[in-house]
Amino acid sequence: MTEVLLRTVRRVGTSGAPADVRIVDGRVTEIAPTGTLDAAGPDTDVLEAAGAWLAPGLVDHHVHFDQWALVRRRVDVSGCDSAEATADLLAEVARTGVTDRVLIGHGYRDGMWPRPARRALLDQAAPRLPAVVISGDLHAVWCNTAALAHFSELVGRPLVAGEDGVLREQDAFDVTGALSLVPDDVLDGYVADAVEAASARGLTRIVDLEMRFGLDRWARRIHAGTDGLRVSSGVYPIELDAVLARGLRTGDVVPGTHGLLTMGPFKVITDGSLGTRTAAVVDAYGELGGHGVLTWPLDEVVPMVRRAVDAGLVPAIHAIGDRANTLALDVFEAVGTRGTIEHAQLLADDDVERFARLGVAASVQPEHAMDDRDIVDRYWAGRTDRAFAFASLDRAGARLLLGSDAPVAPLDPWVSLAAAVGRDRDGRPAWHPAERLSALSAWRGSTDGRVGVAVGDVADLVLVADDPLASSVSSAALRSMRVLATAVEGRFTHREV
Structure with a gap:
């Protein structure tokens, strides 16, 4: 048997009265007023929450x-407000001597750009390296000439783009798919x-x-x-x-x-x-x-x-x-x-x-x-x-x-x-x-x-600093909500307390 005892939590969706919550073998088995539950044995994992808010885990x-995991390691161009600024950022990265076979940017949004994307800008930014920039919505990929040739070979068919160098929809998906084929490990x-x-x-x-x-x-x-x-x-x-x-x-x-x-x-x-x-x-x-x-x-x-x-x-x-x-x-x-x-x-x-x-x-x-x-x-x-x-x-x-x-x-x-x-x-x-x-x-x-946590629930849980349902919690406060602990079936996957 594995047991976790959460002390002094307030449950989202309730009045906020402090409670203790017992979790046994991944399920919530008991909820009682704070101070009334004791650990079943010396191996019980006891977490003192000090009034933090307990809620169901988020989905x-x-x-x-895979794309999210990869993007976290690519050049973030989401802050660039023009094609020229995007190309300049990639050129700066290229000058650092990037050793990857392809220079990859992610997150361009050209809907409000003053001028459209142009293939020549990326050709100038990375003249000896395939360079691609994936749009923020994943439905377009902006390529230089070297990248079009490189990915045409990889996908086994010609990828044709105009002067803008932009591939859209299935062509773009084929390129992002090819970029995802990194070694399993x-x-x-x-x-x-x-x-x-x-x-x-x-x-x-x-x-x-x-x-x-x-x-x-x-x-x-x-x-x-x-x-x-x-x-x-x-x-x-x-x-x-x-x-x-x-x-x-x-x-x-x-x-x-x-x-x-x-x-x-x-x-x-x-x-x-x-x-x-x-x-x-x-x-x-x-x-x-x-x-x-x-x-x-x-x-x-x-x-x-x-x-x-x-x-x-x-x-x-x-x-x-x-x-x-x-x-x-x-x-x-x-x-x-x-x-x-x-x-x-x-x-x-x-x-x-x-x-x-x-x-x-x-x-x-x-x-x-x-x-x-x-x-x-x-x-x-x-x-x-x-x-x-x-x-x-x-x-x-x-x-x-x-x-x-x-x-x-x-x-x-x-x-x-x-x-x-x-x-x-x-x-x-x-x-x-x-x-x-x-x-x-x-x-x-x-x-x-x-909404809240009840006896019998699978213990997929999150512990946060503030009540997300309180009328006083602003959207800005939600964006920066402090997460103190997360558990999947009673097993902590994140813990700060």
């Missing part, structure tokens, strides 16, 4: 974990570090939607001791046949992983992204024109999703533009199944209530609204009241699931919570404040619906 419902080390960092922010579970099927990689990592998170690992159409051949169903627990690893959803991408201006929309992109791209027509995606559902997989459909969201909802209605729409960034008014009626959850990433507010105002002018419509979905009765889409936004649940309830950042006024979520709704979206 990120949309992560690309190296990538696993990066992932172990990233898991540790996620635990330090209170995360206990993620839904990993990495584009390369990751179930076996995660099993290897857990066996090697990277066991700080529960992981639900999804699959895309390109590997669907292999998953069906193994008889895997969403929710299946992988043997030998201590219950930490499960089969995730079936992910289908139906359109592009706002940042790359490829999200499928009804009305054109302002002065830019164009309506984005639809990856699949309805008559192709419906039978594919039906096949996955019949085999026991739950669909998770990527849809950002309003046209794509309508198509995704049509798919759910035609197949007669539940699941999630990932992102749901721009919605037609008539589609908001369809989420609840069809039992489709909106898996949203609130920090995207803060990253993209100016791009939305520019390219989706006249319809911004329908963008990131979190409160409208909540009022309609739809289930909301919060996440980061890391590395598109940081893998930090407190950032997502802050953006959901505040719709503000960097001292700017709240953007479309009518669509702010209540603290309780945002909290439920980050904890799989749990």
